[in-house]
Amino acid sequence: MSLKIVVLAKQVPDTRNVGKDAMKEDGTINRAALPAIFNPEDLNALEQALKLKDAFPGSTVSLLTMGPGRAAEILREGLYRGVDQGFLLTDRAFAGADTLATSYALATAIRKIGDFDIIIGGRQAIDGDTAQVGPQVAEKLGLPQVTYAEEILNLDKKIRTITILRHIDGGVETVEAPLPLVVTVNGSAAPCRPRNAKLVMKYKRALGAQEKAALMQNGAELPYADLYETRPYLNLTEWSAADVDADLDQCGLNGSPTKVKTVMNISFQAKENKSLTGSDNDVEELVVELLSNHTIG
Amino acid sequence: MANLYTDNPELRFHLQNPMMKRICELKERGYADKDIYDYAPRDFEDAIDSYDKVLEIVGQVASDVIEPNAEAVDIEGAHCANGRVTYAQGTQVNLDAMIKAGLNGVTMPRRFGGLNLPVTPYIIASEIVSIADASFDNIWSLQDCIETLYAFGNDEQREKYIPRVCAGETMSMDLTEPDAGSDLQRVQLKATFDEENNCWRLNGVKRFITNGDSDIHLVLARSEEGTTDGRGLSMFIYDKQDGGVDVRRIEQKMGIHGSPTCELVFKNAKCELCGERRLGLIKYVMSLMNGARLGIASQSVGISQKAYTEALAYAKDRKQFGKAIIDMPPVYDMLATIKAKIDAGRSLLYQTSRYVDIYKALESIAMTRPLTPEERKEAKQYSRLADAFTPLAKGMNSEYANQNTYDCIQVHGGSGFMMEYACQRLYRDARITSIYEGTTQLQVVAAIRYVTNGTYATILRELEQEPVHESVKPLMDRVVKMTDKLDAVVARTKELTDALAAPDAPVDAQDVLDLLSRHLYEIAAVTVMSCLLVRDASAAPELFATSAQVYVNLAESEVAKHASFVENFRPEQLAAYRR
Numbered sequence: 001m002s003l004k005i006v007v008l009a010k011q012v013p014d015t016r017n018v019g020k021d022a023m024k025e026d027g028t029i030n031r032a033a034l035p036a037i038f039n040p041e042d043l044n045a046l047e048q049a050l051k052l053k054d055a056f057p058g059s060t061v062s063l064l065t066m067g068p069g070r071a072a073e074i075l076r077e078g079l080y081r082g083v084d085q086g087f088l089l090t091d092r093a094f095a096g097a098d099t100l101a102t103s104y105a106l107a108t109a110i111r112k113i114g115d116f117d118i119i120i121g122g123r124q125a126i127d128g129d130t131a132q133v134g135p136q137v138a139e140k141l142g143l144p145q146v147t148y149a150e151e152i153l154n155l156d157k158k159i160r161t162i163t164i165l166r167h168i169d170g171g172v173e174t175v176e177a178p179l180p181l182v183v184t185v186n187g188s189a190a191p192c193r194p195r196n197a198k199l200v201m202k203y204k205r206a207l208g209a210q211e212k213a214a215l216m217q218n219g220a221e222l223p224y225a226d227l228y229e230t231r232p233y234l235n236l237t238e239w240s241a242a243d244v245d246a247d248l249d250q251c252g253l254n255g256s257p258t259k260v261k262t263v264m265n266i267s268f269q270a271k272e273n274k275s276l277t278g279s280d281n282d283v284e285e286l287v288v289e290l291l292s293n294h295t296i297g
Numbered sequence: 298m299a300n301l302y303t304d305n306p307e308l309r310f311h312l313q314n315p316m317m318k319r320i321c322e323l324k325e326r327g328y329a330d331k332d333i334y335d336y337a338p339r340d341f342e343d344a345i346d347s348y349d350k351v352l353e354i355v356g357q358v359a360s361d362v363i364e365p366n367a368e369a370v371d372i373e374g375a376h377c378a379n380g381r382v383t384y385a386q387g388t389q390v391n392l393d394a395m396i397k398a399g400l401n402g403v404t405m406p407r408r409f410g411g412l413n414l415p416v417t418p419y420i421i422a423s424e425i426v427s428i429a430d431a432s433f434d435n436i437w438s439l440q441d442c443i444e445t446l447y448a449f450g451n452d453e454q455r456e457k458y459i460p461r462v463c464a465g466e467t468m469s470m471d472l473t474e475p476d477a478g479s480d481l482q483r484v485q486l487k488a489t490f491d492e493e494n495n496c497w498r499l500n501g502v503k504r505f506i507t508n509g510d511s512d513i514h515l516v517l518a519r520s521e522e523g524t525t526d527g528r529g530l531s532m533f534i535y536d537k538q539d540g541g542v543d544v545r546r547i548e549q550k551m552g553i554h555g556s557p558t559c560e561l562v563f564k565n566a567k568c569e570l571c572g573e574r575r576l577g578l579i580k581y582v583m584s585l586m587n588g589a590r591l592g593i594a595s596q597s598v599g600i601s602q603k604a605y606t607e608a609l610a611y612a613k614d615r616k617q618f619g620k621a622i623i624d625m626p627p628v629y630d631m632l633a634t635i636k637a638k639i640d641a642g643r644s645l646l647y648q649t650s651r652y653v654d655i656y657k658a659l660e661s662i663a664m665t666r667p668l669t670p671e672e673r674k675e676a677k678q679y680s681r682l683a684d685a686f687t688p689l690a691k692g693m694n695s696e697y698a699n700q701n702t703y704d705c706i707q708v709h710g711g712s713g714f715m716m717e718y719a720c721q722r723l724y725r726d727a728r729i730t731s732i733y734e735g736t737t738q739l740q741v742v743a744a745i746r747y748v749t750n751g752t753y754a755t756i757l758r759e760l761e762q763e764p765v766h767e768s769v770k771p772l773m774d775r776v777v778k779m780t781d782k783l784d785a786v787v788a789r790t791k792e793l794t795d796a797l798a799a800p801d802a803p804v805d806a807q808d809v810l811d812l813l814s815r816h817l818y819e820i821a822a823v824t825v826m827s828c829l830l831v832r833d834a835s836a837a838p839e840l841f842a843t844s845a846q847v848y849v850n851l852a853e854s855e856v857a858k859h860a861s862f863v864e865n866f867r868p869e870q871l872a873a874y875r876r
Contacts, residue, residue: 193397193398194354194357194358194361194397195354195357195398196354196398197336197351197398197399197400197412198336198399198412199336199399200347200350200351200354201337201338201351202335202336204346204350224343231335
């Protein structure tokens with residue numbers, strides 16, 4: 001059985017080595033001061049996908065990212081490691097998206113890719129740290145989800161189930177879930193494989209339409225222009241909101257109920273874990289606590 | 298993110314040397330692969346860009362995987378049980394990462410699954426790997442043995458073995474035996490033809506075999522019964538899948554713990570003849586050795602680079618007498634000298650690899666079509682230059698690796714003597730470089746004819762004539778004077794030995810020459826390195842200007858020292874040395 005795997009990945013500012021100029025006066029990220037990188041946990045997710053591809057020959061891995069034209073770099077990084085095809089969801093209409101609008105846009109694109117068995121992404125991105133996008137994508141697609149995955153242990157082709165080792169407080173648990181599903185992967189999972197020499201040489205000139213346009217500004221000639229006709233895989237796919245039939249009201253700023261009111265410096269204090277039930281009482285208690293410590297509000 | 302390639306911009310400088318244009322043209326055969334393989338370059342710029350990107354991968358794997366594993370690999374070492382070797386855990390992780398990165402069969406043609414890179418970027422890769430962990434370089438860079446199989450094996454053997462090496466199978470060269478170390482003519486391992494099964498069989502013992510439990514072995518064995526010298530030896534390919542070779546034990550060594558050094562027992566092991574009978578030592582091992590020596594030179598430079606990085610970081614950090622020790626002249630003298638020796642050694646290493654590149658690419662072309670007279674001349678010229686430069690690059694860089702790791706510990710003071718700092722590992726790892734693949738003393742033997750017949754001096758005179766930037770002319774003038782001195786000591790040596798030519802001479806002329814050889818070798822080597830480094834400083838002053846100054850100061854004093862020895866030596870003094 002071959003699998004169709006979709007990996008979700010995000011280009012993020014490298015917040016792991018922040019200098020003094022990492023934040024602007026208004027508390028937003030100064031993207032110019034930080035190099036753009038492949039979100040680290042998405043690389044862990046990519047490795048799990050590529051391992052499945054190794055284990056089930058004939059499987060394909062598609063990489064989906066959303067961002068500006070320069071985020072095509074994420075697709076190249078995927079192709080360098082064994083991804084079969086990449087899709088860049090890029091449109092001004094997607095700009096300013098919170099996790100709700102992001103997961104909506106990703107879900108529409110995943111529907112367009114279609115016929116998937118596993119959707120896999122990192123637990124969270126280092127610029128937002130929400131860990132919400134993966135679960136929301138699962139909800140929007142009506143799929144089961146396994147979060148905090150450490151390792152995909154087994155995949156039963158006959159009965160279409162997947163066995164996953166999951167990181168939980170104080171230990172691990174092994175869960176079994178049906179396909180198709182969404183998996184989000186922890187940073188402590190196996191590191192991603194390096195770029196492959198032949199694949200880098202093959203795909204090094206792969207470009208998105210916006211990157212090509214940028215290179216051809218002021219009438220400059222696109223280097224090795226003929227290659228983009230003879231080798232179609234060098235043209236990275238870009239999808240607009242219209243391409244994925246997205247409802248513009250649910251995209252970008254329009255579709256984002258989250259509004260930044262103020263930005264404050266807070267320091268997290270180490271606390272014990274707390275178990276909550278799904279009762280209204282517990283949910284209310286949690287909301288009150290989160291409001292009072294300004295985690296939400 | 299750390300990357301051992303891009304963090305050392307000197308490496309990229311050597312990749313971009315002007316000679317690379319000719320090398321790429323030859324290696325890529327006019328870029329004929331471009332429409333056959335999707336990863337083949339289309340032109341020179343594209344080729345260099347691809348090599349650069351491949352080296353970036355090497356740098357990344359070296360930084361992210363190999364270097365962090367190095368300490369644990371050194372502590373754990375390789376294991377041997379039930380006739381088989383198991384690598385240290387980190388070594389296995391390193392190997393897997395290199396396979397995933399597709400960094401095997403680096404120089405092999407694409408039709409076998411290789412990357413078809415020239416030798417120069419491959420040697421840069423070997424240096425990068427050695428910066429991270431010299432012991433791992435031993436295992437990874439033994440893929441270089443495939444060059445010999447490619448050059449001298451038959452088509453069937455190429456088809457069978459090269460794709461396997463490109464896919465990550467490891468190699469070894471089984472040469473040394475208990476009584477045949479430097480003197481390989483004494484090899485005893487017996488090869489007999491098995492008429493019944495129409496194959497060769499190997500019986501006997503090999504010792505000190507690096508990575509001796511590899512997948513594919515090249516074995517030197519005595520195929521001609523009754524012979525006792527090198528002309529009775531042939532080269533064989535042993536495939537581990539066929540069985541018949543066990544690892545009796547692995548050595549407990551001072552350094553390079555990750556690299557298993559094996560004693561092998563061949564018990565009627567099935568094997569294939571590689572090339573022609575009787576040419577094993579005199580032709581194929583010489584080819585194998587020249588490649589391996591270049592590899593040890595790059596390993597040595599890698600160790601030196603790591604020693605410099607460690608020493609520099611410590612000297613910046615360590616404060617004594619109220620200031621960082623890097624601001625103290627005795628300390629920065631050591632640091633500047635280490636760096637100058639690295640830069641000079643690199644210039645020599647990559648000049649050598651470029652010479653190797655040109656003649657090897659031409660030899661490879663000669664397998665498919667006859668070379669033109671001009672090409673034949675070019676191949677001969679560069680083959681000779683490679684033969685002349687390889688023993689300089691191996692000998693000097695391995696000696697420098699020892700000196701540099703010694704100085705690295707010295708910069709660390711008492712802390713350097715403690716096991717918790719990397720410098721002690723580097724010091725132990727460096728020690729073998731001036732011994733294996735031919736001791737420094739044997740490099741001198743290989744190089745001395747090029748000193749006495751004026752090969753080095755001729756090259757120096759040519760290079761000195763080429764234009765350099767105004768700022769380095771005074772340095773080049775000093776190099777010219779060193780070359781004059783080289784000529785003078787060679788003439789002086791000739792006088793001495795000529796005077797001893799008579800059959801009744803009290804002292805053997807050859808003994809006198811052999812005793813003086815090391816001194817002549819050093820003079821030639823430091824002069825060549827000075828010349829190359831000054832040229833590099835002319836092209837990239839931001840990288841090499843200070844090293845060129847420091848190195849020429851050092852080289853001049855070395856030339857003066859060794860010249861003084863040669864000039865003052867009297868044949869009758871030989872008796873005082875003889876034991």
